[in-house]
Amino acid sequence: MTETPPKPTFLSVDHISWTVPDLEAALAFYRDVIGAEELFRLGPLDAAEMPLDDEGRDWMATHVNVPGARLTLVMMKLTDNMNFQLVQYDKPGDIRQELPRNCDRGGHHLGLKVDDVDKAIAYLEAHGCTAMEVIHIDAGPLAGKKNVYMTDPFGHSLEIVD
Structure with missing residues (x-):
């Protein structure tokens, strides 16, 4: 052994x-x-x-x-x-250009903590990012927090959290 x-x-x-x-x-x-x-x-x-x-x-x-x-x-x-x-x-x-979805094997995102999620959304959208709908957390260990998933100008997934 x-x-x-x-x-x-x-x-x-x-x-x-x-x-x-x-x-x-x-x-x-x-x-x-x-x-x-x-x-x-x-x-x-x-x-x-x-x-x-x-x-x-x-x-x-x-x-x-x-x-x-x-x-x-x-x-x-x-x-x-x-x-x-x-x-x-x-x-x-033979480099593949498609990115995995968050649910796919190898799926990933970069989580960035900010002081103001709404301000970050406006700023990042003005610089070519695309935001999904904001997530407002009402209960549990993260109650009162909010976050949003976005894609950078190259299609990579970002999560913006407060």
Whole structure:
């Protein structure tokens, strides 16, 4: 019987990463509209220009599980306690563009806490976001709170909470 290795200490979230179709447009939105600060940029990194591993696989297959990839990424400081990475893949040629729905496997959203949900809706809609109907919570542990799901200009799901 194999002994289970010791559990590490999970310290914090380092970053959240989203793949976007247009890195510069997404960077402009999250920097100029949301207020994220660009920390660094890497790339383009192209598997065709990187050495193969001992098993003959390219770097991207070995490290990000996408053979033949070419990517560029930007790491941003979104809030004091969270970094947000945007990645644009230019290869391989069969990149899917559809996003999962919230109910689909891999579905996701970014929850952002704000001081005023209604003010955030007006501001974000003026910058290309689309809001669903506001959720007013009347009972339970979140009574008195409200939130709203929105999509950013690239179709990613945001939840704005107070």
